Amino acid sequence: MKENEILALLQKYQEGTLSNEDQDKLDAWYLHKASTSNLQLSDYELEDSYELLKSKLPLQAEPKVIRLWPRVAVAASIALLLGTGIFYFTKPKEQIIQVTEKAQEIAPGGTRGILTLSNGKQIILANISAKDTIAKEGEEVTIKMGANGVITYIINPDADASKNNPNAFNTLSTPTGGQYNIVLADGTKVYLNAVSSIKYPTQFNGDKRLVELEGEAYFEVAKNKNKPFIVKSDNQSIEVLGTHFNVHAYANESVVKTTLLEGSVAVSFKNQKSILKPGQQSNVSDNFTKIKIREVDTDEAIAWKNGRFKFDNADLKTVMRQLERWYGIKVEYRGDVSDVRFSGGTFMNKNLSEVLKVLELSNIKFKVEGRTIIVYP
Structure with missing residues (x-):
């Protein structure tokens, strides 16, 4: 026709x-x-x-x-x-x-992680079935996937202690758009946010429990009065005996934030030490001369662990960096957005387009070009 x-x-x-x-x-x-x-x-x-x-x-x-x-x-x-x-x-x-x-939807992240064993072997955790034995570290340690998808370290009580390898460390890391949970050998629970990694011994020998963190994690530390739990991140060190706290220490963020939910923690930085109380957050930075402590909304600090985005007067670039880590996008700015603040939130299981609609309530405009988000004030 x-x-x-x-x-x-x-x-x-x-x-x-x-x-x-x-x-x-x-x-x-x-x-x-x-x-x-x-x-x-x-x-x-x-x-x-x-x-x-x-x-x-x-x-x-x-x-x-x-x-x-x-x-x-x-x-x-x-x-x-x-x-x-x-x-x-x-x-x-x-x-x-x-x-x-028709605009292509950008899907949210999910449960994804990579486990690196002491011999350098890497295991993609998404391919492991529940209740599987993932690996063994000598005769002493068995690494399993729990029924809820959590990595667990089980110590063999009958193993010969003289054969323990004091240098056996594993690393759990998450990619862009990935989160993963783990239970360490002492029973400490760690919730790892996107683009993060934690290095830890396969079993805690000696007089302290030391782990190294890059990125963000929430800790529920198993109590042990005789063996302090220490988290090293960047130039900061956190020491606890048993408590719940969140550490935000991304390389592309200028401030390392430690938020305490219960118990107490000692934050050390530049030869200084500060004790946090529940509801407090410490901020450290190479630009600071001392540790800064303030009262905060702890729900906001751990919103990511509970599957939510939540912001309280956050600057727009901080918000967009979180979206970059979760959706695997690149953000470009056309104009000055330094004075734009955002309060509010939504669920992390939503497509990016739905999250941007929430942000647009603050009179911000977005243009989506593939996986690049252009921001206009």
Whole structure:
């Protein structure tokens, strides 16, 4: 059919006057287009594109929508040629059929981690089934995957202690868009945020329990009065006997933040030591001359552990860095956003587009180009 004939049929559809014969002609035209297209969609995308097609047609009489291509097979075929876009009817200076791209959704992160053993072997944890034995470190330590997907270290009480390897360290790391949980040999629970790593001994011998952290983690330290638990991150050291706290120590963040939820911790930095009380947060930085302590909303500090984004007057770049780590995106700024602050939050299991809608409530504009997010003030 010629273009003017197609436009005439679409006009009749818009007016609700399309006859059965004309409807068959329009179906046939779409089917022909589908057969000559090399684009393919999944069943889900077909249905989604078809719904988008209907929403794009500027219908004037809503009750007349009832008979839009009633045959499901025909509807699917119509959607087939659309690829990631959709045909819709518009009326600029001259009537044409245009194609508009459907924005690709950027999905949230999930449970992903990499375990590096003392011999350098790396294990992708996403491929391990629950209750599997992942590896052994000598005769003394068995590493298992718990039923809830948590890595657990089990000490063999019958092993010959003289054969213990004091230098056996493992490292758990998470990629962009990954989080993972682990129970260390002493029973300490560690929740590791995205783009983070923790290095720890396979069993805690000696008079202290020392681990090294890069990135962010929440600790529930098993109590042991005779063996302090120490977390080293950057130039900071945290010493506890048994408590719950969060450490935020990313390389691309200028401030290392330690937030205490219960118990007490001693934060050491530049030959200084400060004791935190529950509800307090210490801030240390190479730009500071001393440790800064302030009262904070602890729910905000550990929101990530509970599957949420939560911000209280946070600057926009801090917010966007968190989205970069979770969604694997790159952020570019067009204009000065240094004075933009954001308060609020949403769930981390949402697609990025839904999170950006929340941020837009602060009068920020976003443009998505692939996996690059352009921010306009």
